[in-house]
Amino acid sequence: MFDRLFDSALLLSVVRATIPILLAAMGGLICERAGVFQISLEGTMLVGAFTAVSMSYVSGNAYVGVLCGMAAGVATSSLLAVGHVSRKGDPIVIGIAINLLAVGLTGFLLPQFFDLRGVFRDPAIVGLSTYALPGLSRIPVIGSALFQLTLPGYCAFLLVPLIWVLLFRTPVGLRLRGVGENAPAAQTRGVPVTTYQYAAVLISGALAGLAGAQLALGNVVQFSENMSAGRGWIAVVAVLLGQAHPLGVLAAAMLFGLAEGLGFRLQGNGLAVQITDALPWVVTLIALFIARKRFIRLLDLTGRAA
Amino acid sequence: MSSNVSIPDRFHATGGVTRAGHRFSAGLRSPVTVALVLSFGIAAVILLASGANPLTAYSEMWKGATTGAGPRTIIDRAIPIVGMALAISIPLRSGIINLGGEGQMVVGGLAAALTGIHMPGPAALVIIASFLAGTAAGVVWALLPALGQTAIQLPILITSLLLNAPARALTSYLVKYYFGDKTATSTTTVALPPHSRLPKLDWLFGGASATVLLIAVLVIAISLFNNRTAAGYQSFISGINLRFARYGGVHVTRQTVASMAVGGAIAGMVGAHLVLGQSGRFVDGDLAGSGFAWTGLLVCLLAVSRPVPILIAGAFFAALQVGGLAMQRNAGISGQLAQVLQAVVILALAMRVVPAVRRRRRGHAGSSGDLAIADEEPLGALRPDPVESDAGSAAPGIAAR
Amino acid sequence: MTEGAIELELRGITKQYPGVLANDAISMTVRSGEIHAIVGENGAGKSTLMSILFGLVAPDDGEILVRGERVQFKSALDAIASGLGMVHQAFQLFPTMTVADNVVYGHEPRRGWFIDRASSVRQVGDLAKSYGLGIDPSARIEHLRVGALQRVEILKALYRDARVLILDEPTAVLTPQERDGLFEVLRRLRADGRTILFITHKLNEVMAISDRVTVLRRGRVVHEVATSDTSPAELSIAMTGRSVDTSRRRAEHAVGASLLEVSHLRVDDADGIRRVDDVSLTVHEGEIVGVAGVTGSGQAELIEAIMGLRPVTDGTITLQGEDVVHLDLRGRRDAGLAYVPEDRHRVGSAALASTSQNLFMAYQWQRRFQRRGWLNRRAVERHARELIDTYDIKVAGPDQKVAELSGGNLQKVVVARELAHDAPVLIAEQPTRGVDVGASEFIHGQLVAHRDAGRGVLLVSAELWEILALSTTIFVMFDGRLVAQLDPHETDDVEIGLYMTGANEQQRVHT
Structure with missing residues (x-):
């Protein structure tokens, strides 16, 4: 049984499922560290995916698509930056509105620009190619899964150590963490809190946009309505579960990737699609249950700490 | 000692003759008005960018919403939107954000469908039982996150949302493998027998569903609850201030559970209505795909959880959607513009596009209690930090004396 | 004592807040290498002065000179750049970071793109060692005790090479042992030529550590003297001014049956620190029991425990003979408690609710306002109007939001609501803090009237004159314990002040 379940194809689908969640979650992590509650990852991802597909179609170059997707992500997240950091609006309401705006806007523009509904698939959309790392990709079982990825894919896994170093080894990271932990204290030490929070939100927008681009040009080569399908929300939970630590968030993202990849595989083995669809969500709930009592800050935020 | 306390000047402005004029101009300057104008402006830019003429688009929307079948379609659509907004308003009013309306609605819909299909007996009884079944299912689905928060401190905000997909999957699974119409190509239950369909009432807006009456009852009941009961x-x-509530003897845990349960009950009823009153069967994906739960959430935010404004805002959003669909049919412009408009209105309000300072300077002691979506700060009451320091303790970061 | 050069000079510093002249032309000089104490009662203007000195608040008038040079602080950063360092009462630290990271934050030693962690740990460790601060630079802040946190704050200032260290009520949170350790550190800093401004109202500490004392009262400098030339009694008189209105307590009333009995109460906080230690007191009919004490001596925890907002570790609370420890807050209110909380904004009111809604809190379940959950709106409105009239609350009407009320009027709303419960025992916590004179007198009159109606009042205040003017019995709380029970006829502010500041201690008091 396990021979048939766990093989390189499974590993590959786990890794592919992990990458978009990981990218978005890394953005959420930076925001969390800067003290900004970022729940608009879902919508930002969707906007990124749409823009990436459109621009790849128009330009015939996948990387133009990726860059435009990231730029669109930055633009989307600037709504949160302006609304919450500058104007002190409620981050939860702003986040929900951004998510719904993203669904509406992409759903509106798809037929307007391309005269079709539902799914946009076209040979003119150039997908992201994968690059095999010489030598490493030949390693049996894991080689083709781990060392034959798209550039955003490598980027996702490279970000984990990079962000770790940034947060815990550089002055910028130390200051960012201070901004999130005690903004007034950071301010009295001469650290520009607003600048840091803006930077964090905009970077999270770029990463969520990149996640969307990977989803629409890497995992598949198409755009379909609401194709982020909750991955941005799962990224939010991954940040909570991983306690905003890069390694913890990586582990959480891989757990959800595993649930999705395994679900995909089990579906192939005849398990009902409904069960496999629900699997990542149920895994998320179970993980939350196991890691409970770590979310006091969030409860404070919603005003209902016990 | 009374001499050194002066009543601020602003209160004199609301007396007597100036009041009507004041109210009118306040309405024009209200954040909601500004946000609406702004969102139509932004949508016009989007329309232009996508190659459509905004004037054509808006006139087609207007025509579609106001002529022909428009008004009746608006009512059909407003029922679930207003219902979901009411469902979400109950917990939101006490400070709880329930993002799980969709799941609560979907399980309610299936429970109602199964009851309506399988229960024998007189029509009225079957319909009532179906609604009750939908209500009960909605309550169960809402209690999961509520108890998760009160018993083990999992935030409702997250868990309620996470339960939406399992609700979709569970209902889909049950329909596909146990209760489905085996002859159909799609995943659906068989059609409800005609007697368990909800009647359309000819005398009601020319044939609206009887659920309109239920909505009316709910609006009245919630208004009464909010304004006339101790629990409200x-x-x-x-x-608005949980610590003050605790200090005043409010049982916050009990309140969290109860408000989630009532919200879930109403969401379940909406699910029941969509099956019994509209589609006549439970079609997998239909309820969740309708987006009513999310539109309802936006309506609730816009109306600051107050039932009568919810009615108005819900009808308005339904009109936007109906107009959008008409525009799509007649002018070939995507009807999803309606969703864009809805989200931008809320976003503009949440981002406080209208500066708070101006609102504060304007006194409006006389206008509270107005039904209209008036000049309060919408969304501002969601999670305020009302502390303004007294004289002497104005230095931030320094403990008061 | 050697007369050093002038390190810091204030000339005519004035700060007006609405209704309060917080600083009234304050002038003072601080010499290099001295420990200079600034003392005064709550509200004397100490905190405002410190905020001005540290660039957090701009003065309306006056100037600051540092080493003879006129400076203007736009923010705390300017003050730090001028060599001032401040240790706040509320620590400004990052809990999940190490001591070293907290100290170097904002001015990290670098190696290329990275923080030179070895260097920062070494620098902070050396600094700590040279002043006997005894702190491990690698320890995480969240694992440290309060006393250690304070030393981290001092390290922060030293790391930025502060020549003048300002400590705001530094001993309020310390155990006696930690306090002695702090004093040792301060002496070392003085020996190193640094100047220390020490803000306190504990006179025993002033005597123990300072070289000079400046006394503030009602925003003015009323006394400046070398510590060796003065006594606690003299300072206490200067602080309080002896202008206490004692007229009210003359109208003595017969003390009746016991209403509230607290016996051997112990309260530990979430960290297991004992906040209330073996407290016993009784409030009788016709009595105002005053609990005096410096803020943070355990009064807040005592009151929260009595109200049911904080778990009791040990001991009993009985109300008119009924044990109420097992009851929740609502049950205790029903059993006969009403409560004016210290923080009227966060706890005592809801800014966005109307005056009527604020006046209604904790009445909502009462019979006369509801039947089976349905409110009698006429009764609610009548209740609001009655209270607004009776207590002379200045509002446009019952529908006005309390966010728009002045501090004094808001406090009247809170006091009116709680008095109108007509509960056998009213707990009033700092009932006139930050309230203008008129409202304050009014509130005092109401408390006395409540007493005269045969009710009991438990009055907690850090204001000595308030305690003296109103109480029929006075307890003094210090460090979680009741250290004295005094008869207002036989004591005065000087004696209370000595107990409050830990200079005197009676035998443990029980009633």
Whole structure:
């Protein structure tokens, strides 16, 4: 049984499922560290995916698509930056509105620009190619899964150590963490809190946009309505579960990737699609249950700490 | 000692003759008005960018919403939107954000469908039982996150949302493998027998579903609850200052569970209505795909959880959607513009596009209690930090003396 | 004592807040290498002065000179750049970071793109060692005790090479042992030529550590003297001014049956620190029991425990003979408690609710306002109007939001609501803090009237004159314990002040 379940194809689908969640979650992590509650990852991802597909179609170059997707992500997240950091609006309401705006806007523009509904698939959309790392990709079982990825894919896994170093080894990271932990204290030490929070939100927008681009040009080569399908929300939970630590968030993202990849595989083995669809969500709930009592800050935020 | 306390000048402005004029101009300057104008402006830019003429688009929307079948379609659509907004308003008023309306609605819909299909007996009884079944299912689905928060401190905000997909999957699974119409190509239950369909009432807006009456009852009941009961008072206070509520003896845990349960019940009823009153069967993906739960959430935010404004805002959003669809049919412009408009209105309000300072300077002691979506700060009451320091303790970061 | 050069000079510093002249032309000089104490009662203007000195608040008038040079602080950063360092009462630290990271934050030693962690740990460790601060630079802040946190704050200032260290009520949170350790550190800093401004109202500490004392009262400098030339009694008189209105307590009333009995109460906080230690007191009919004490001596925890907002570790609370420890807050209110909380904004009111809604809190379940959950709106409105009239609350009407009320009027709303419960025992916590004179007198009159109606009042205040003017019995709380029970006829502010500041201690008091 396990021979048939766990093989390189499974590993590959786990890794592919992990990458978009990981990218978005890394953005959420930076925001969390800067003290900004970022729940608009879902919508930002969707906007990124749409823009990436459109621009790849128009330009015939996948990387133009990726860059435009990231730029669109930055633009989307600037709504949160302006609304919450500058104007002190409620981050939860702003986040929900951004998510719904993203669904509406992409759903509106798809037929307007391309005269079709539902799914946009076209040979003119150039997908992201994968690059095999010489030598490493030949390693049996894991080689083709781990060392034959798209550039955003490598980027996702490279970000984990990079962000770790940034947060815990550089002055910028130390200051960012201070901004999130005690903004007034950071301010009295001469650290520009607003600048840091803006930077964090905009970077999270770029990463969520990149996640969307990977989803629409890497995992598949198409755009379909609401194709982020909750991955941005799962990224939010991954940040909570991983306690905003890069390694913890990586582990959480891989757990959800595993649930999705395994679900995909089990579906192939005849398990009902409904069960496999629900699997990542149920895994998320179970993980939350196991890691409970770590979310006091969030409860404070919603005003209902016990 | 009374001499050194002066009543601020602003209160004199609301007396007598100036009041009507004041109210009118306040309405024009109200954040909601500004946000609406702004969102139509932004949508016009989007329309232009996508190659459509905004004037054509808006006139087609207007025509579609106001002529022909438009008004009746608006009512059909407003029922679930207003219902979901009411469902979400109950916990939101006490400060709880329930993102799980969709799941609560979907399980309610299936429970109602199964009851309506399988229960024998007189029509009225079957319909009532179906609604009750939908209500009960919605309650169960809402209690999961509520108890998760009160018993083990999992935030409702997250868990309620996470339960939406399992609700979709569970209902889909049950329909596909146990209760489905085996002859159909799609995943659906068989059609409800005609007697368990909800009647359309000819005398009601020319044939609207009987659920309109239920909505009316709910609006009245919730208004009465909010304004006339001790529990409604307590839920309002909890929503604006939880510590004050605790200090005043409010049982916050009990309140959290109860308000989630009632919200879930109403969401379940909406699910029941969509099956019994509209589609006549439970089609997998239909309820969740309708987006009513999310539109309802936006309506609730816009109306600051107050039932009568919810009615108005819900009808308005339904009109936007109906107009959008008409525009799509007649002018070939995507009807999803309606969703864009809805989200931008809320976003503009949440981002406080209208500066708070100006609102504060304007006194409006006389206008509270107005039904209209008036000049309060919408969304501002969601999670305020009302502390303004007294003289002497104005230095931030320094403990008061 | 050697007369050093002038390190810091204030000339005519004035700060007006609405209704309060917080600083009234304050002038003072601080010499290099001295420990200079600034003392005064709550509200004397100490905190405002410190905020001005540290660039957090701009003065309306006056100037600051540092080493003879006129400076203007736009923010705390300017003050730090001028060599001032401040240790706040509320620590400004990052809990999940190490001591070293907290100290170097904002001015990290670098190696290329990275923080030179070895260097920062070494620098902070050396600094700590040289002043006997005894702190491990690698320890995480969240694992440290309060006393250690304070030393981290001092390290922060030293790391930025502060020549003048300002400590705001530094001993309020310390155990006696930690306090002695702090004093040792301060002496070392003085020996190193640094100047220390020490803000306190504990006179025993002033005597123990300072070289000079400046006394503030009602925003003015009323006394400046070398510590060796003065006594606690003299300072206490200067602080309080002896202008206490004692007229009210003359109208003595017969003390009746016991209403509230607290016996051997112990309260530990979430960290297991004992906040209330073996407290016993009784409030009788016709009595105002005053609990005096410096803020943070355990009064807040005592009151929260009595109200049911904080778990009791040990001991009993009985109300008119009924044990109420097992009851929740609502049950205790029903059993006969009403409560004016210290923080009227966060706890005592809801800014976005109307005056009527604020006046209604904790009445909502009462019979006369509801039947089976349905409110009698006429009764609610009548209740609001009655209270607004009776207590002379200045509002446009019952529908006005309390966010628009002045501090004094808001406090009247809170006091009116709680008094109108007509509960056998009213707990009033700092009932006139930050309230203008008129409202304050009014509130005092109401408390006395409540007493005269045969009710009991438990009055907690850090204001000595308030305690003296109103109480029929006075307890003094210090460090979680009741250290004295005094008869207002036989004591005065000087004696209370000595107990409050830990200079005197009676035998443990029980009633």
